[in-house]
Amino acid sequence: MSSPKESLLVIEAGSGRRQFLKDLWEYRELFLFLSWRDILVRYKQAVLGVLWSVLRPLLTIVIFTLVFGRLAKLPSQGVPYAILVFAAMLPWQLFASSLSESSNSLLGNANLISKIYFPRLIIPVSSIMASLLDFLISLALLLGLTAWYHCLPDGRILFVPIFLLLALLLALGCGFWFSALNVKYRDFRYIVPFIVQFGLYISPVGFSSGIIPGRWRLLYSLNPLAGIIDGFRWSLLRGRAEVYWPGFWLSLLLVLLIFVSGLIYFRRTERYFADII
Amino acid sequence: MEPIIRVTDLGKKYIIRHSRRSRYETLRDTLASRAKRLLAMADAPKREEFWALRDISFEVRPGDKLGIIGRNGAGKTTLLKILSRITEPSEGRAEICGRVASLLEVGTGFHPELTGRENIFLNGAILGMRHREIVRKFDEIVAFAEVEQFLDTPVKRYSSGMYVRLAFAVAAHLEPEILLIDEVLAVGDAEFQKKCLGKMGEVAGQGRTILFVSHNMGAIANLCPRTIWLEKGEIAFAGSSHEAITKYIARGAEAQGEAIWTDVETAPGNENVRLKAVRIKSAGGVTADVLIDREIEIEIDYWNLKPGQSLYTGVQVRDKLNSIVFVSVNWPSANLSRDEWAGKPLPKGLFRSTCRIPANFFNNESFSIDVGITNARDEWQDINGNGVISFVVHETGEMKKEYAKGWAGVIRPKLAWSTNLLNEDG
Numbered sequence: 199m200s201s202p203k204e205s206l207l208v209i210e211a212g213s214g215r216r217q218f219l220k221d222l223w224e225y226r227e228l229f230l231f232l233s234w235r236d237i238l239v240r241y242k243q244a245v246l247g248v249l250w251s252v253l254r255p256l257l258t259i260v261i262f263t264l265v266f267g268r269l270a271k272l273p274s275q276g277v278p279y280a281i282l283v284f285a286a287m288l289p290w291q292l293f294a295s296s297l298s299e300s301s302n303s304l305l306g307n308a309n310l311i312s313k314i315y316f317p318r319l320i321i322p323v324s325s326i327m328a329s330l331l332d333f334l335i336s337l338a339l340l341l342g343l344t345a346w347y348h349c350l351p352d353g354r355i356l357f358v359p360i361f362l363l364l365a366l367l368l369a370l371g372c373g374f375w376f377s378a379l380n381v382k383y384r385d386f387r388y389i390v391p392f393i394v395q396f397g398l399y400i401s402p403v404g405f406s407s408g409i410i411p412g413r414w415r416l417l418y419s420l421n422p423l424a425g426i427i428d429g430f431r432w433s434l435l436r437g438r439a440e441v442y443w444p445g446f447w448l449s450l451l452l453v454l455l456i457f458v459s460g461l462i463y464f465r466r467t468e469r470y471f472a473d474i475i
Numbered sequence: 476m477e478p479i480i481r482v483t484d485l486g487k488k489y490i491i492r493h494s495r496r497s498r499y500e501t502l503r504d505t506l507a508s509r510a511k512r513l514l515a516m517a518d519a520p521k522r523e524e525f526w527a528l529r530d531i532s533f534e535v536r537p538g539d540k541l542g543i544i545g546r547n548g549a550g551k552t553t554l555l556k557i558l559s560r561i562t563e564p565s566e567g568r569a570e571i572c573g574r575v576a577s578l579l580e581v582g583t584g585f586h587p588e589l590t591g592r593e594n595i596f597l598n599g600a601i602l603g604m605r606h607r608e609i610v611r612k613f614d615e616i617v618a619f620a621e622v623e624q625f626l627d628t629p630v631k632r633y634s635s636g637m638y639v640r641l642a643f644a645v646a647a648h649l650e651p652e653i654l655l656i657d658e659v660l661a662v663g664d665a666e667f668q669k670k671c672l673g674k675m676g677e678v679a680g681q682g683r684t685i686l687f688v689s690h691n692m693g694a695i696a697n698l699c700p701r702t703i704w705l706e707k708g709e710i711a712f713a714g715s716s717h718e719a720i721t722k723y724i725a726r727g728a729e730a731q732g733e734a735i736w737t738d739v740e741t742a743p744g745n746e747n748v749r750l751k752a753v754r755i756k757s758a759g760g761v762t763a764d765v766l767i768d769r770e771i772e773i774e775i776d777y778w779n780l781k782p783g784q785s786l787y788t789g790v791q792v793r794d795k796l797n798s799i800v801f802v803s804v805n806w807p808s809a810n811l812s813r814d815e816w817a818g819k820p821l822p823k824g825l826f827r828s829t830c831r832i833p834a835n836f837f838n839n840e841s842f843s844i845d846v847g848i849t850n851a852r853d854e855w856q857d858i859n860g861n862g863v864i865s866f867v868v869h870e871t872g873e874m875k876k877e878y879a880k881g882w883a884g885v886i887r888p889k890l891a892w893s894t895n896l897l898n899e900d901g
Contacts, residue, residue, distance in 0.1 A: 207575075209560060210568035231600035239588050313583045314601055315560035383502035472562045473489065 218465070221317045229320045233327035236299075240328045251332040252339060255291045259283045262404040272405045275438050278347045284340050285434045286403045286427045289365040292333040293423060294394045296326040296366070300373025301390045304381050308475045318468040322373045326366070333362075340434065354433040361429035364450065367457045368422055374460030378467045381475055402427050406439060415442050422456070425449025477572070478534040479653060479684050480558070484567035485531040487553050487708075488524055527553045528708045531567070535686070537652070540679050542699035542716050543688045544723055549705040551688045555655045558686070573652030573684070576603055587631035591622050591641055594630050598645045612648045619674075620644035647674045654678065657688045672697075692720050693839070693870050724764045724869060732756075732763040734863050739778055743859040747784060748848050751776040751825060753863045755844075763866045767839055767887070768873035771832040771866075775846055777858075779821045784850055787817055788828035791845040793862075794885040800842065803830060804849070818851060835889035838882055839870040 259280055266272045267279030274282050303325035304311065304318070311318065337358075344350050379386045401423040402410075410418045418424055425446040431439035528550040535541050543551050556562045558569060559577035584601040585594050595616055599609040617623055620641040622633075630638060656675070672694065679685055679698060689695050695702060695716055702719035704712040712722050733754030736742035742749040756772040757765040765771050775788050789804035803809065805817045805828060816826065846860030872879075874889060 207571040208568060209557060209564065209571065211563055211565055213563065213568075227606060228600050231597055235586060235589065235593075235597050238593065239586060242588050310584050310601065312561065314577070316601075379502075383500055383505065385501040385503055469563050472556070 218317065222319065225316045225320060228316055229324050232320060232324040236325055237328045237331055252335055255284075255287045255336055256339075259287055266404045272409060275406055275408060275435070277349055277435050277438055281340075281344060281347060281349065281435065282406060282431065282439075283404060284336075284343060285431045285439075286401075288333060288336055288340065288434075289361065289426050289430050290398065290401060290403045290423065291336065292329055292362075292365050293369045293426075294397070295329040295332065296369035297372050297376070298390060298394060299325040299329060300369065301376030301380055302387060303373070304377040304471065304475070305387075311475050312472050318471055319374075319464065322377045322464075323370065326369060326373065329369075330366070344434075349436065351434045352436045354437055357433040358430070361426055361433065364426050364429070364453050365423075368426065368453045371453065371457035371460035374464040375456075378464045378471075381471055382467065397421075397423065406431070407442065408440065415445055416448065419445030419448045420452070422449040422452040426453075476536050479537045479539075479572050480533075480535040480686075481570045482534070482558075482567070483532050483569070485528060485554075485557065485564050485569055486526060486566040487528040487550075487557060487562070488526050488565040490524060526708050528557070528564075530709060533703060533710070533713060535684060537573075537684055538682045539701065540685045540687065540699040542695035542702035542719070543686060543705060544690075544692070544695060544702055544719060545705035545711075550708040551705055552657055553708075554705070555657055555686065555688060559655055571653065574603070575653045575655065576646075576649040576651035577655040578646045578657065585630060585638070585642060588629055590629055591617075591626045591633070594641070595645055598642065602646060602649055603651070604649060608650070616641075616644045616648050619647065619670075643671055647671070647678070651683070653684045653686070655686045655688075690841075690867075692724075696720060732761040732864070732866065742778070744777070745857045747779075747781045747850070748786060748856050748858065749778045749780065750846065750858050750860065750863075751778055753844070753846055753860075755864060755866045763864075765866055765868055766871050767837065767868050768834050768871050770834045771836075773830045773832070773844060775828045775830075775848075776825060777828075777848060778825055779823055782823045783820045785818050785820055786826075786856075787849050787851075788830075789847045789849065790830055791847065793843050793845065795841045797843075798885075800837075800885055804847075805830075835874060836886060837868045838884055838887040839868050840885055841865060841867045842885075 262283045263280045266283075267274060272279075300322040303321045306325075307321050310316075311321070341350070376386060376390055398404075401421055407415075407418065407424055407428055419442065425441075426449060428439060428441050428446065432441045531550075531554065533541075543554065545551050553562070555577060557564050558571065559575055561577075584598055586597065589597065595613065596606075596609055600606070604612075617626065620637070620643075622637055622641050625633065625637065630641070633641070675685075675698060685698070687695065687699055699716050701714065702716040703710055704719045704723045712719050733752060735752040735754075736750055739749055739751075742751060744750055752774070753776075754761050754774045755763060755765065756774060758769045773790055775790070777788070779786065787804050787806055789802065791802045792800045794800050805814045807814070807817055810817070812831075814828070816828075843862045843865035846858065846863055847855055848858055848860075849855045874882075874887065
């Protein structure tokens, strides 16, 4: 597409796989445009716009703080309970909304897929960009809240991008799986909201993972979000929330496993998308 | 000159599963059928291979305009989808040397919430334009679409005409070496279609290579010197457009133009009357492709199963939007000629009613026919005769000697005109 006189394009069975990386680069503008579209549409459709993306996690934080912090009186590791919840809410909200958006993204763009060629991977990846923007807004809000409580993060905040990357990889890996499965099995979409609802309670969002008894910790880390959330708390709360390292490595391994397997499954099934969508 | 597109033994296979109840698989059904098979309660679902395309080979040189014709399901769209890489072939290969843009449907990727301006950029990117290319052509696109005042209005507030104009305008300003076009001209009002055809001619004149799929034989003949005729996934003929169109229409005469039910037990109808056949005859043969300057006969064969009842036969002709063009029944007062059985007590047996439609009556469009049979008490019989048969009226140029462009309207009757001088003034 770039130069007018370009090399020969060969189309045959399986040719799409060989030109994959080249295509991803050539279609980078489309990726930006689709991300831009999703963000634009999202903020146009909601009446409250940006406010809504902030309000939703804030309300959840208030509820969790009241229920777990005030009523259940769970330990807060020396930081205000709202901050403890907020630091976990960041990766959780990013994961949950990315997963919901990306798993429906292929079906939502069915008309594009059946009419135009482009690397299909662009669709689920661009669909999470709006969630990433929400994340950045929430992060700014958290910093404001920590300033209010006089517990601003220290230098450990520089590690946030690493944990952010892990959360994104996990959301993308799940997104690849579910979006591709959604194309093939139309009843798969009922599973995702269930996972999101369920996950909020089995992940250490409303409470610190420190309350899990030591011998169950490794088992608990089979939920890869546990390690990621611990990491966020550690880097945003001046290291007051300890990272349970064996669990973290297990989470890391699981994240990579889900991401790579999701990518492979997506790549293996994508050439049928246009035929069955 | 080296070919710009070389297609060799291209084929596309689909697997059809017969056990499927709906269009889509569901996890529930898949799990249930796996479980059943495990328990040996059901056979493996029947799979059948279906070749949408097979053994397709052709070459296109730079600047060629190639038409592709064929019936619905002949593989035309599949071929374009393979060449534009939307779907992969199952066998064979295609080599393409140049940037390809496909107009499989205008307006792909338009988002109703976004404004006209935003959609131009988005749609341009989807069709493969670079950002700076869109910026360069932005004014030209807006002017062509005639939507200047509505640029910052969400397209969901656009009229359908404005929507289509904007969509086509973006697509028309692509600058690929190879343009794949599938029936895009079947949109918009007549005025805009003319503008589109003009733009297509202009694009063609710039030495671009075009593959053009259409049911509009006139547009194919105008735009493309060469045409491929696809039939059941294979090339039935490749050569000059004139020859291809003539052969395609002649072949249509053998294949279609009648619907027949041979078994009196299962034919559509009830205990009083059943349909045996409905056919279109023109120019001496049974055909679904009629020429505009020939008379058309609609023949309705039916079994009368109840001796002594009297029946009337009727037809209803619909245009491609399914609006009724006219209704005609052989009631004596509505009949231009004389029908000796109409309204008479009929013996048990096979009857044929024929309705004649004069030449130069329809416009060159496609039409479908509903058949109805009623008795003397105006009780229409349940013969399920809606849309039993359809036909396409083809242009011959008979009425276009003075005005060669498209005529508006679903019918184009040749009527009697006269002009008299009433008062000579100086």
